[in-house]
Amino acid sequence: MKIVDIREVAKPIKSNIRNAYIDFSKMTLSLVAVVTDVIRDGKPVIGYGFNSNGRYGQGSLIRERFRPRLLEAAPESLVNDAGDNLDPHRIWATMMTNEKPGGHGERSVAVGTIDMAVWDAVAKIAGKPLYQLLAEQYGNGTPGRRVFVYAAGGYYHPGQDLEALKNEMRGYLERGYKVVKKKIGGAPLAEDLRRIEAILSILPAGCKLAVDANGRFDLPTAIQYAKALSQYDLFWYEEAGDPLDYALQAELANHYAGPMATGENLFSMQDARNLIRYGGMRADRDWLQFDCALSYGLVEYLRTLEMLKDNGWSPARCIPHGGHQMSLNIAAGLGLGGNESYPDLFQPYGGFPDGVKVVDSYIEMPELPGIGFEGKADLIAEMRALAS
Numbered sequence: 179m180k181i182v183d184i185r186e187v188a189k190p191i192k193s194n195i196r197n198a199y200i201d202f203s204k205m206t207l208s209l210v211a212v213v214t215d216v217i218r219d220g221k222p223v224i225g226y227g228f229n230s231n232g233r234y235g236q237g238s239l240i241r242e243r244f245r246p247r248l249l250e251a252a253p254e255s256l257v258n259d260a261g262d263n264l265d266p267h268r269i270w271a272t273m274m275t276n277e278k279p280g281g282h283g284e285r286s287v288a289v290g291t292i293d294m295a296v297w298d299a300v301a302k303i304a305g306k307p308l309y310q311l312l313a314e315q316y317g318n319g320t321p322g323r324r325v326f327v328y329a330a331g332g333y334y335h336p337g338q339d340l341e342a343l344k345n346e347m348r349g350y351l352e353r354g355y356k357v358v359k360k361k362i363g364g365a366p367l368a369e370d371l372r373r374i375e376a377i378l379s380i381l382p383a384g385c386k387l388a389v390d391a392n393g394r395f396d397l398p399t400a401i402q403y404a405k406a407l408s409q410y411d412l413f414w415y416e417e418a419g420d421p422l423d424y425a426l427q428a429e430l431a432n433h434y435a436g437p438m439a440t441g442e443n444l445f446s447m448q449d450a451r452n453l454i455r456y457g458g459m460r461a462d463r464d465w466l467q468f469d470c471a472l473s474y475g476l477v478e479y480l481r482t483l484e485m486l487k488d489n490g491w492s493p494a495r496c497i498p499h500g501g502h503q504m505s506l507n508i509a510a511g512l513g514l515g516g517n518e519s520y521p522d523l524f525q526p527y528g529g530f531p532d533g534v535k536v537v538d539s540y541i542e543m544p545e546l547p548g549i550g551f552e553g554k555a556d557l558i559a560e561m562r563a564l565a566s
């Protein structure tokens with residue numbers, strides 16, 4: 179059993195939106211296919227992966243370092259002891275040969291992208307949904323197939339007025355979401371508050387709004403926003419300051435009693451551990467958004483979950499960034515608190531298999547082998563085009 183090829187292509191996921199930090203006019207991702215010589219249903223098993231929005235495609239790192247390391251490795255060094263499947267942990271260790279610790283920059287995105295494709299292949303070789311395999315191998319044996327999802331949007335669109343913003347949010351509510359998210363920090367505070375109040379004015383009872391500053395604020399601004407936001411009952415206040423400024427996050431907890439969220443720009447177990455050690459995050463109310471597709475993949479995310487357990491955090495406090503099906507599988511298999519979703523953005527990469535409906539902000543995972551990409555027609559068409 180072996181990996182016979184790893185293919186990569188950069189794909190545009192651009193749109194004319196911006197958050198407080200970046201616009202998405204040139205956003206790309208890397209799409210990867212890991213081709214194996216294992217035959218299922220008369221065809222070779224191919225695992226697929228991609229990195230989530232926010233970072234860019236990682237083709238050069240994949241082509242120059244991670245792909246050759248895997249293709250040059252002895253095939254038997256990449257399989258499990260039983261010899262009946264690929265071993266994601268051994269594959270991960272091979273990719274990370276001759277990589278020093280620290281400085282997790284973009285390398286973690288390249289590795290996370292390939293890691294996603296490896297897990298897709300592993301679950302397909304095992305003939306089960308990835309969430310089922312994860313529950314059996316790393317969880318309590320039984321997946322929780324109902325997963326909480328929220329609708330991320332509320333970006334700064336050119337020319338979008340408050341009425342259009344409300345209509346965008348109504349669209350999410352009509353599609354079954356009860357939690358919606360908007361951006362803050364890309365406009366003056368007074369304007370952000372008008373935008374927030376416009377959305378709150380149309381949210382029915384039981385629905386909530388989260389806000390996301392994308393790491394824009396210095397401490398005084400983060401506190402100024404914290405004071406202003408305290409008047410609302412928000413789902414969370416996300417990524418107020420620089421993702422690596424743990425002291426800012428810790429101080430902010432003295433000024434904001436409601437739930438806060440961060441972690442999408444932490445790319446390793448060690449960075450996540452620093453957030454837990456020094457970031458003042460509160461295990462009874464705050465949310466952790468580490469995204470395996472940006473942070474060395476699920477092999478590393480399993481280490482992060484162990485670290486959280488050692489520090490008294492439940493996996494249920496994790497709602498990953500990124501809106502991809504990989505994190506849906508982890509959520510269902512290992513009991514995370516849910517997953518992000520971008521109903522109108524970054525298609526065809528985000529979202530759910532066709533026919534999956536959001537009801538009361540939950541989806542039910544269908545029974546598809548692997549991550550489930552084959553159940554999403556527009557996405558699998560792009561993936562097959564790369565593999566063929």
Ligand SMILES: O=C([O-])CC(=O)C(=O)O
Pocket residue numbers: 197231232330390392442499500518
């Ligand atoms: O706007 C982005 O970069 C995405 C983001 O922060 C999120 O989905 O939480």
Ligand SMILES: [Mg+2]
Pocket residue numbers: 390392416417442499
């Ligand atoms: Mg965010």
